[in-house]
Amino acid sequence: MKELExxxxxxxxxxxxxxxxxxxxxxGFAARVLARGLPAxxxxxxxxxxxxxxxxxxxxxxVLVICAALELPNLHGAPVLKPGIENxxxxxxxxx
Amino acid sequence: MAEGEFDLAGCLASVLQHDDEAARALVERLYPQVIRIxxxxxxxxxxxxxxxxxIFAKLFSRLQDYEPRQSVPFEHxxxxxxxxxxxxxxxxxxxxxxxxxxxxxxxxxxWLEFMVADESTPPDTDAASxxxxxxxxxxxxxxxxxxVITWLDLEQKSVREISxxxxxxxxxxxxxAFRARRKLRKLAAMFRERHLYERA
Numbered sequence: 161m162k163e164l165e166x167x168x169x170x171x172x173x174x175x176x177x178x179x180x181x182x183x184x185x186x187x188g189f190a191a192r193v194l195a196r197g198l199p200a201x202x203x204x205x206x207x208x209x210x211x212x213x214x215x216x217x218x219x220x221x222x223v224l225v226i227c228a229a230l231e232l233p234n235l236h237g238a239p240v241l242k243p244g245i246e247n248x249x250x251x252x253x254x255x256x
Numbered sequence: 257m258a259e260g261e262f263d264l265a266g267c268l269a270s271v272l273q274h275d276d277e278a279a280r281a282l283v284e285r286l287y288p289q290v291i292r293i294x295x296x297x298x299x300x301x302x303x304x305x306x307x308x309x310x311i312f313a314k315l316f317s318r319l320q321d322y323e324p325r326q327s328v329p330f331e332h333x334x335x336x337x338x339x340x341x342x343x344x345x346x347x348x349x350x351x352x353x354x355x356x357x358x359x360x361x362x363x364x365x366x367w368l369e370f371m372v373a374d375e376s377t378p379p380d381t382d383a384a385s386x387x388x389x390x391x392x393x394x395x396x397x398x399x400x401x402x403x404v405i406t407w408l409d410l411e412q413k414s415v416r417e418i419s420x421x422x423x424x425x426x427x428x429x430x431x432x433a434f435r436a437r438r439k440l441r442k443l444a445a446m447f448r449e450r451h452l453y454e455r456a
Contacts, residue, residue: 164444165437167371170378172409175390177383181295183288186305190283193312194276207320 264330272320283312289331290338296406297342297399299349307345311338335421339403346399355392357451364389372448396443401436408433 262285270278287308294307315337322333357365363385370378390410394402403422407413415433419426 164371164441167378168440169409171367171371171386171390174378174383174386176410176412178387179384183291185284185287189287189305189309190280193283193309193316194279196309196313196316 265324268319268322268330271316279316286312286315286334289334293335293338293342296411297339297346297403299345300395301349302345307342310345311341314341332420332423336423339422343399343403346402355396355447357447360389360392361385364392368393368447369451372444373451393440393443397436397439401432401439404429404432405436405440 262281264285267278267282267285271282290308290311291304294304294311298304298307315334318337322330324330357368360368363379363381366379366381367386367389394405397405404418407418407421408415413421415426415429418424418429422429424432
């Protein structure tokens with residue numbers, strides 16, 4: 161397969177000799193680009209929203225972590241987690 | 257504005273103040289760099305002007321995010337943005353152009369024959385046909401692999417330069433080059449088999 165690599169490099173070397181194409185700005189190109197708008201206020205607003213959203217998300221994650229940390233000691237044997245609702249419902253149904 | 261006198265920082269500041277003249281000067285300054293990248297990574301159904309325009313539109317919309325840093329000069333930032341835009345356009349194309357031996361003009365077919373068959377001497381054709389067959393073969397690769405091989409073999413950039421221009425690490429550039437060459441070998445083997453079959 162070294163042979164293929166050699167042949168590829170020969171072809172690439174010949175391709176490099178291809179005349180360079182023009183790199184001057186075509187007439188009206190800059191105008192067309194500018195017509196699409198410079199940094200617009202929409203983009204600015206978008207960026208502000210993005211930044212705010214990221215901050216809000218970070219703040220919410222922080223609150224969640226704090227809540228979880230506060231609740232962690234109560235997790236073991238916490239009566240809150242016992243399903244009391246089943247009894248209430250069954251009692252109500254029995255009375256009916 | 258003369259080449260050596262271009263005040264990039266001042267120009268960028270003016271563009272951010274919505275100065276059309278400064279924006280025009282920036283387009284003229286960056287156009288050669290942008291059009292080279294667009295030409296090297298052009299999807300089949302897009303013109304280079306459209307792609308360059310898309311790159312500039314992105315550039316202006318994100319200019320406020322650019323922070324002058326020692327490690328990433330403005331030209332590298334522009335290059336990375338241009339590369340990302342081209343790769344997105346190439347990925348959006350999804351279907352790569354099919355390469356059929358029979359559809360190739362004689363000059364290009366001669367090069368393909370030289371590469372995959374038993375021809376011992378390179379064909380005596382103009383450089384443009386070699387360039388076209390190279391582009392056609394590269395269009396069969398994944399966009400990222402195509403970019404690496406174009407810059408390594410056609411523009412003779414170093415791995416370090418490619419790493420700076422794309423933001424990819426040097427090992428990643430090397431891995432992509434390795435993968436691309438392996439894929440090119442597979443392509444060549446496939447064409448060789450087809451060619452032998454057609455001859456038989």
